[in-house]
Amino acid sequence: MAIDFSITSSVLSNGRTAYSGQRLNSSEPKFIIGYRTHFQDNYGLFNTTVAADQVYNPEDYKNEHGFWSYFIYPTAMAESKGSFKCLNTYDRAKFTFGFMQFAAHVPNGDFVHFFKKLLQLPNAKDYFPKLVLQNDRIFYKYSNGTLSQLEDDTSTQALMDYLNPTLKDVENQEQICSARFVHWASNDSEHRKIQTETSLNLFKKNMKNYHERFGLHNAPAKVCLMICDIRHQGRGKNDRIAAALNTNGDYEKAYSNLCTIGDTNYKTRITTVKNNIAKLTADGLFSMKYDAGSGEFVSI
Structure with a gap:
């Protein structure tokens, strides 16, 4: 069953606009999706809130990954204070998420690999019912069954536009996709595990490349x-x-x-x-x- 949210906005005492989500047909409490911000001429959301049970802790992953779980920790803290739900939608990447800040604008990049892994989880259809994986590519599935490819070896523009239509405003689609990512990361340990494994694999790969160079x-x-x-x-x-x-x-x-x-x-x-x-x-x-x-x- 698709997970749907009601989304509300409120102006805080400091003048900042906060967007909150609440899962429909559920007793779950409201949660912060993000705060409206602008960067140069762009508008979007950011979420840097940190909750104790939603922060990357190398101790949780050391049994499986050994020293690598500690190796990535300083960068995780610098990127996001280790927040699994760190979000920004206001720069040229259009959608960046996770404690290592995977950015959607890079073809075959970290965000794409991360999202593909998420879409293989059993509950992926609950969060993104219109997205499917086919031949290791992300597609949008229309109601008549027609598929539209969102990313390839040269571009993620369609995927970026799906997650965040424009940088001119904080659109409804942007709010919904952000709510899905924040809620998923907050409530599913498998999501957090995939964030972690994607980060570890990235640094392992990078170390081999950096050794070749340096x-x-x-x-x-x-x-x-x-x-x-x-x-x-x-x-x-x-x-x-x-x-x-x-x-x-x-x-x-x-x-x-x-x-x-x-x-x-x-x-x-x-x-x-x-x-x-x-x-x-x-x-x-x-x-x-x-x-x-x-x-x-x-x-x-």
Whole structure:
């Protein structure tokens, strides 16, 4: 049975407009979908609220994923404070979701992979009854059975438009799709598991690519994570990273150099990542180095 929501908006004392959802035919309480905002000439929603039981916790995934569950944690905290329901719909990606902020504008990108996994869950038809997977592509299914492909190797424009029709306003379709994602993440551990696994697989893949570019065999985890965070956020390019690593094997100096990349505009984020690395290190959870042969981290 499709899950439907009633959606209401209210103006808060600070002048911000909040959009709330409530599941129809249910005793569930209202929940925050997001807050109206604007970015340059764009309008959309953002949701950065954090609830204790809806935050990425590496302890929940360490038995299955080992050190990798800790490795992604500093970036997760910098991206969203670890919120599984972090949302924004106001920039060029048109729809970005999850604690690692998967963005819908990249063909075959993280959001597309994530959404395809979600659409394979048994309750996917309850949240998105008009979307189907066929030949590993996302299609919109019209009432007469006709299918319209929403993404391919070169574009996700149709998928972006389905989730968020325009950046000119916060349309009803945008509110509904946002409500579905926020509610699904808040109420289904399988959704949160897929968010986590997508993030872990992304960083594993990226580490192999970064080793090929930078030669990271035996590099400490904190150096590797800072490289991953720089590229994930996009605050520095490969040539700048390579220059920072050019220290004749002095990884402490390399780490210090990496921490300066983007510090003019992103000092707060870099500090968040550094502080979380330091905390994990103090707890004895980050003293690892990358083994390029296995593609895994091993004890120093």
